Amino acid sequence: xxxxxxxxxxxxxxxxxxxxxxxxxxxxxxxxxxxxxxxxxxxxxxxxxxxxxxxxxxxxxxxxxxxxxxxxxxxxxxxxxxxxxxxxxxxxxxxxxxxxxxxxxxxxxxxxxxxxxxxxxxxxxxxxxxxxxxxxxxxxxxxxxxxxxxxxxx
Amino acid sequence: xxxxxxxxxxxxxxxxxxxxxxxxxxxxxxxxxxxxxxxxxxxxxxxxxxxxxxxxxxxxxxxxxxxxxxxxxxxxxxxxxxxxxxxxxxxxxxxxxxxxxxxxxxxxxxxxxxxxxxxxxxxxxxxxxxxxxxxxxxxxxxxxxxxxxxxxxxxxxxxxxxxxxxxxxxxxxxxxxxxxxxxxxxxxxxxxxxx
Numbered sequence: 001x002x003x004x005x006x007x008x009x010x011x012x013x014x015x016x017x018x019x020x021x022x023x024x025x026x027x028x029x030x031x032x033x034x035x036x037x038x039x040x041x042x043x044x045x046x047x048x049x050x051x052x053x054x055x056x057x058x059x060x061x062x063x064x065x066x067x068x069x070x071x072x073x074x075x076x077x078x079x080x081x082x083x084x085x086x087x088x089x090x091x092x093x094x095x096x097x098x099x100x101x102x103x104x105x106x107x108x109x110x111x112x113x114x115x116x117x118x119x120x121x122x123x124x125x126x127x128x129x130x131x132x133x134x135x136x137x138x139x140x141x142x143x144x145x146x147x148x149x150x151x152x153x154x
Numbered sequence: 155x156x157x158x159x160x161x162x163x164x165x166x167x168x169x170x171x172x173x174x175x176x177x178x179x180x181x182x183x184x185x186x187x188x189x190x191x192x193x194x195x196x197x198x199x200x201x202x203x204x205x206x207x208x209x210x211x212x213x214x215x216x217x218x219x220x221x222x223x224x225x226x227x228x229x230x231x232x233x234x235x236x237x238x239x240x241x242x243x244x245x246x247x248x249x250x251x252x253x254x255x256x257x258x259x260x261x262x263x264x265x266x267x268x269x270x271x272x273x274x275x276x277x278x279x280x281x282x283x284x285x286x287x288x289x290x291x292x293x294x295x296x297x298x299x300x301x302x303x304x305x306x307x308x309x310x311x312x313x314x315x316x317x318x319x320x321x322x323x324x325x326x327x328x329x330x331x332x333x334x335x336x337x338x339x340x341x342x343x344x345x346x347x348x349x
Contacts, residue, residue: 017168018167020171021167025174027178028177032181049293050290051293052297053193055193055194057190057191057192123289125289126289128285129288136340139197140200141200144197145196146194147196148193148194153191
């Protein structure tokens with residue numbers, strides 16, 4: 001009489017994966033809300049400067065960006081190694097073009113938002129002030145007076 | 155005739171996880187966690203082309219002259235100074251606690267709920283930099299000046315209301331801003347020695 005029968009009928013209950021989508025969706029929503037899209041691909045190297053008295057940029061739609069820095073390796077043969085201005089995806093040689101760019105961008109905005117436009121200057125910390133000053137003058141001429149020097153906290 | 159009960163076939167949700175993962179990976183790859191922060195500043199309005207900018211005569215005691223040269227050296231009112239000491243210097247200049255003859259003159263103004271306050275109405279901080287100045291040095295100077303103003307406003311709010319500046323009501327914040335307005339003037343660009 002075999003007391004211990006092999007009955008073979010016992011199986012491990014299958015692992016329920018029905019809650020997996022919920023977990024993943026939760027993660028997904030977290031990342032969707034916590035992150036921001038990259039505005040453009042940088043064609044210039046930007047190491048942001050450090051500062052302590054930082055304010056957050058509020059509304060993304062009101063912010064326009066100007067990038068200044070040395071061109072990345074793959075672009076050196078086209079524009080040289082001097083510090084360059086990048087607007088959207090293009091290099092700009094002349095700081096005065098920033099004026100037209102900002103005026104165009106502002107014209108494309110809602111009328112009630114136009115006065116609240118902020119120009120964010122993302123500038124490499126080793127840049128010489130000359131080019132930054134030129135851009136600042138162009139912004140003044142375009143009447144875009146609210147600016148923000150993007151920096152990293154210490 | 156009785157109704158026949160039809161059971162609805164169960165929806166197969168096993169691919170839901172795959173779809174969600176796909177989206178998750180997409181967002182992970184395309185986004186960057188860093189939020190944009192920076193020093194908020196306001197540029198002066200443009201000078202009309204046909205108008206010569208007339209140099210407003212300022213009493214010397216009311217101006218804090220900050221020069222940054224192309225070697226990132228700092229000169230404040232004719233003295234060479236380290237950036238780390240600029241904040242204290244600026245605070246002393248804006249507040250003039252000892253009523254010194256060399257620091258900005260004080261005036262009495264009335265500010266809403268704060269009543270009459272002695273403040274240096276005419277003070278101006280003038281910042282000039284060379285075209286060869288490094289951007290980091292420029293930001294450090296700007297940062298020190300903004301920090302000086304922030305600390306002064308905080309100290310004042312603490313003293314009068316026992317709260318930090320950011321915790322004051324909106325009206326009170328506006329009044330404090332009026333008492334200590336950020337007067338940082340950046341002169342028209344010039345080229346100072348060295349290239």
